[in-house]
Amino acid sequence: MDEALLDLIDCIYAASLEKPLWPDAMNRMADLMGGAEATLHFSDTGTGQRIVVAPRSDPDYLVSYREHWVRLNPLMQHVGKVRAGQLIRFATIVPPDEFERTAFFNEWWAPQGLGTGGMGITLMSGAQAWAGCAVHPDIRRPLNGKAEALFAALRPHLVRAFEIQSRLGSLQVGDGHAESIDDQIDNLRHRFGLTRAEAILALEICKGDGREAAAQRCGISVSTAHTHLNRIFSKTGTRRQAELVHLLLTSQAATYKLSVSNMQRMALIQI
Secondary structure (H helix, E strand, O other): OOHHHHHHHHHHHHHHHOHHHHHHHHHHHHHHHOOOEEEEEEEEOOOOEEEEEOOOOOHHHHHHHHHOHHHHOOOHHHHOOOOOOOEEEHHHHOOHHHHOOOHHHHHHHHHHOEOOOOEEEEEEEOOOEEEEEEEEOEOOOOOOOOHHHHHHHHHHHHHHHHHHHHHHHHOOOOOOOOOOHHHHHHHHHHHHOOOHHHHHHHHHHOOOOOHHHHHHHHOOOHHHHHHHHHHHHHHHOOOOHHHHHHHHHHOHHHHHOOOOOOOOOOOHHHO
16 A cells, blocks of 8 residues: 555544644645545535535634534535445536536636536435535646545545544443453453553553553653554454544444543534
């Protein structure tokens, strides 16, 4: 797999743990596919909340989108009906010639230099809430020839990253039902064959503030933490910290309600 794609996947998983990294992930995605902009969207009809992460867009345009244009976006009238995980070619749901005749295109879209022929992925699709990610070409040129294959390769990682973020956002912390730290350590040792020191470090890594901070809380050096992590990766079948966190949150360990008291609540609606 291409190194730039691997770096982007790492960035996506890192963003699921640290919200401020999403703009960087979107910028990298746009660059990799030869696009003008990559965006992340969330809408909840129940609360009326709409969130757009579009790092290259003029903030004034984003305000006008939330306040007015979102209701006139012909693409949004279709993507909400698409199941989660599905890749969408926008030209197949709204033909370019039809799209280019709309006020939305002529007054909001085209003035930003955005073209037709973009694509997106639905990350969540429910009766009330919807989330998705999209990449859009420059109005002067299409996405590069590898864009669709790259987006297809990113699809499972984007969906998983959103799941991680949602789980972290809804994780119950300090509610009186979480297992004790010792129980959590024992569970990880039994499930993955970790030593006590490795299990403790794995739990600390789940707090999402980096290897150095985790090592400091464990009272070990960064070098020792690195050694422990390599063993943890080997025993759990993971390769990166983000993959490890995903495993712990989505496997049986997730049912143990890891009591990471300072874990940030990272639901997408908080971006």
